[in-house]
Amino acid sequence: MTARYYFHGDEVGDRTGQYYCAYCDSFVDEKHFSEVSHSGTDKERYDRSVKGWTVLKKNSQGGLHRPNDAHNLFSSIPKPKKPKTGPFSRWLMKQQDRDDPIGDLSKDVQRDKGFPLESSSLEILRNRLIGQFACNEAIQALEEAYEEFKSNNTVRSGLSLALRFDVFRRDDYRCQICGTTASEGARLEVDHKIPVAKGGSDEMSNIWTLCFNCNRGKGTKNL
Ligand SMILES: [Zn+2]
Ligand SMILES: [Zn+2]
Incomplete structure (x- = not known):
């Protein structure tokens, strides 16, 4: 007489709609698996059953059996992509x-x-x-x-990344016209107060933080 070996999620042959839960070591309804939270995932537990079975089958010398076509709830779940x-x-x-x-x-x-x-x-x-x-x-x-x-x-706008971040930090990541910050959704840019074309320098004192809208003259100060 050989004993039936069950994988986690194996359907119990003579009991319709009943499955083996290896976490609980008992036969349960299908909904059990979605209702009870176990210490691992069903697929993990199933995979361990498969591994264990290879060893057990050898050691039991025919004392255990499991049909190759046993219906299982978790055998065909693909690995998460x-x-x-x-x-x-x-x-x-x-x-x-x-x-x-x-x-x-x-x-x-x-x-x-x-x-x-x-x-x-x-x-x-x-x-x-x-x-x-x-x-x-x-x-x-x-x-x-x-x-x-x-x-x-x-190099963006002719200024190094390090210099731009020095300006952003000094201005607290805040548009110096409308006051919005990066975390409030402002897309910040550095801007020359006196344009380079008009003789403005790349000194920190001539550079400030503006948001995308204010830099293009679309911002409003009184929001
Ligand atoms: Zn269970
Ligand atoms: Zn602004």
Whole structure:
């Protein structure tokens, strides 16, 4: 007489609609698996059953059996797919050794399991950071990283990234006209108070932080 061996999720042959739960070591309804929270996932437990069975079958010398076509709830669940990584995220991941806010952002993003790696939409990526209560610096770093990725150029508006972040930090990541911050959704830029064309310098004192709208004269001071 051989004993039937059950995998986690195996249907019990003579009991319609009954399945074996290896976590509870009992026969249960199908809904049990969605209602009771076990210490691991059903697929993990099933996979362990499969591994254990190979060993057990050998050791039991025919004392255990399990039909090859046994119906199981979890045998055909595919492994969760890794999200595809878009070109911008791939680029950003490679910036982790940089000693600047983009390097810090790269490390943050790799720790954020829910970061939408597949997306190349600046709006979506920004909203993720804002939703995670990222600091202004990280949000602005995303903006700068995106620009750098697109233009393949670390120098934007003729000013180095380090100088731009010195200006942003001094101005507290706030538009100096309307007052909105990066975490409130402002796309910040640095601007020469006296344009270079009119003899303005690249000194910190001649550069300030403006949002995209104010920089193009579309902002309103009295919002
Ligand atoms: Zn159970
Ligand atoms: Zn503004």
